[in-house]
Amino acid sequence: MLIDSHCHIPHKNYNMTPEEVVLDAKKADVTKLISIGTSIEETDLVVRVASQFPNIYPTVGVCPHENKDVPLADLEKDFRKVLSKYKEDVVGIGECGIDISNWENGRKVEEQVELFEMQINIAKESSLPLIVHNRNGDDQVLKLLEKHSGMELRGVVHCFDSDWDFAQKVLNLGFYISFSGLITYLNKKDLLEVVRKVPMNRFLVETDAPYLSPQEHRGQVNYPKYVRIIAEKVASVKEISISEIEENTYRNTCTLFGI
Template identity: 35%
Template structure:
């Protein structure tokens, strides 16, 4: 098995007691590569440390919409400087979050536009966080010409109509634990229609834990459960989903 967890947070404090054991468990489960995501002043350095310590861990760095209000002068230049690192493969996670009231919408919009502009300048793919902001996300991606770099709609939760708009802008759609939930009708319906060459899988660990471990801490080894669910929805073998999603990730993030 050759699985790729395209979105994880192994530097989260939930893993402070057993981080290396969690990483080894992922390897034992057939997870050959992972992308750890640094999204603010605290997590970007710890993400870089993980990527530099482990050959099979890559980094995405950006400013999360929940933390948009904390972004200061010089932070965009900091992200830009890190993008020259051989292990940094994307700018993210960036986007909009209208669920948590932690940063005003206008500030979220400004920070997102800044980072898309940086991605276009550096020719880096972007990883989009979108919670309850589908219309505005599509609008900003279009206005900022994000199709020039493309990227990933992380933990996709929108409709098929929105998915088609994102696919037309060159984005891949990534799915995680929710596709294993009995009541998650929409993500399953969307995944069933996504072209195989635009499909990615992830855990977003320690969050969004798949069934049958829902409610417990998530970990990268559980990306196999996501792959199993995706295989069932697509009507193909697990090995095919693993092979295709890994190849998609390697191509999307420019990993040789």
């Protein structure tokens, strides 16, 4: 059995109902899904849809460039309101973090740092794991995680795309790292060093569906069922059985999210 530790349900890109996505995943023996919130509005929908399924677990989060026109103080109030409303269902805070890219009309890095730290504080207060989004923001992400390091802060760097040096620093802070379809891309061979070296009890697998399809489906819609492709790639790189990957990532994900 496998868990997709990071996907987005519902989403218009699927051209399928949530029921169909879940059934599709189940046929591939993907039995649990962590459904990720990326904005205040989407989070509300994500949690309501997840409540209809016993095997979908929702999170509350605001991505670096979402809800940009809302002042941070107001955004924090809205965030806390949603979290309070669904506190019995939510299993994590995020995704949130740093995104240094060509995002049109996105937040400045300084504003992203403030938004990220706000969610770090809420994760600590609520004793929920943090789901970290990191695109070209290693320095900023590490600085904030180190600032808030301690037993009360735990989480995962999702869709890991950094080097082994950064991975070690994150692991030393008690965080997990999560591998996505990126590890199947031909131009991401350096990432395989991280796959080889990461301890078996410190990583998860994910799809980020409907985004980031693995190489064999690249350019097409991604689905939670494809997390099996990621797990098989990890098994190949580590030269161990797929059953060992299934067993360990299932346990790791359940441990992190308390499911």
